[in-house]
Amino acid sequence: MKVIAVSGSPRKGRNTEQMLSSALDGAASRGAQTKLIRLYELNFTGCKSCLVCKRINAQRKCYVRDELSPVLEELTTSDALIFGSPIYFMELTGVLHSCPERFYFPFVTYGTERQTFFERKLPIGFVYTMNVTKDWLREMPIANRFAEVTETLFGVAPEIVCAYDTWQYPDYSKFEHGIFSVEQKKRHRDEEFPHELESARQLGITLVEKAAKFHDERTV
Numbered sequence: 718m719k720v721i722a723v724s725g726s727p728r729k730g731r732n733t734e735q736m737l738s739s740a741l742d743g744a745a746s747r748g749a750q751t752k753l754i755r756l757y758e759l760n761f762t763g764c765k766s767c768l769v770c771k772r773i774n775a776q777r778k779c780y781v782r783d784e785l786s787p788v789l790e791e792l793t794t795s796d797a798l799i800f801g802s803p804i805y806f807m808e809l810t811g812v813l814h815s816c817p818e819r820f821y822f823p824f825v826t827y828g829t830e831r832q833t834f835f836e837r838k839l840p841i842g843f844v845y846t847m848n849v850t851k852d853w854l855r856e857m858p859i860a861n862r863f864a865e866v867t868e869t870l871f872g873v874a875p876e877i878v879c880a881y882d883t884w885q886y887p888d889y890s891k892f893e894h895g896i897f898s899v900e901q902k903k904r905h906r907d908e909e910f911p912h913e914l915e916s917a918r919q920l921g922i923t924l925v926e927k928a929a930k931f932h933d934e935r936t937v
């Protein structure tokens with residue numbers, strides 16, 4: 718069983734990567750082989766609309782060749798996937814948009830007979846980390862259209878886990894921070910973030926359990 722986490726954070730070892738590592742630890746605790754992929758280390762673009770993947774009898778894969786190509790092949794053969802992103806302007810980061818854009822589009826059908834070209838169920842999780850608190854989010858929800866089409870394309874609704882009110886700066890005294898309460902952020906980092914990491918760990922476990930169930934269903 719192979720579980721891959723794709724990070725759309727530019728910052729190594731910070732909030733998003735910690736959440737993803739925790740999710741992968743959870744997956745590994747159930748016997749999965751795990752891998753973290755950092756999109757910011759790769760040179761790639763979003764979909765170029767070459768439309769080769771939409772040609773009659775085309776293989777259902779992205780035909781653009783760049784450093785994302787081998788990653789997309791790995792994602793296609795994985796048993797579960799976790800996309801992780803800091804929230805930038807209430808959305809996923811640009812690179813995290815570009816990756817599922819290329820991964821999802823070949824499986825979108827413009828025909829009428831079927832809803833997806835993906836041939837099996839693939840459990841997918843999304844992990845978001847953000848400055849705002851949970852309360853704040855009610856007024857301005859996060860936009861992620863990929864989460865909305867995941868069930869149609871991959872046969873199962875996505876699991877979503879968030880870390881709120883994240884510790885953004887290494888040292889708040891050196892950066893502008895007037896709109897935030899440093900005390901509240903410290904409290905969140907020390908008391909709430911460990912629970913959010915645990916939720917991410919559970920997400921990894923849930924994805925592996927779902928993947929195992931789908932595998933058993935295919936083989937009976």
Ligand SMILES: Cc1cc2nc3c(=O)[nH]c(=O)nc-3n(C[C@H](O)[C@H](O)[C@H](O)COP(=O)(O)O)c2cc1C
Pocket residue numbers: 726727728731732733734802803804805806807808846847848849883884885
């Ligand atoms: C360009 C930029 C835009 C951001 N926009 C938002 C936002 O709209 N809402 C929010 O809650 N946090 C926003 N943030 C804060 C990050 O989402 C937050 O600090 C996140 O946890 C950082 O993840 P990281 O530690 O993995 O880099 C923004 C940060 C940057 C750099």
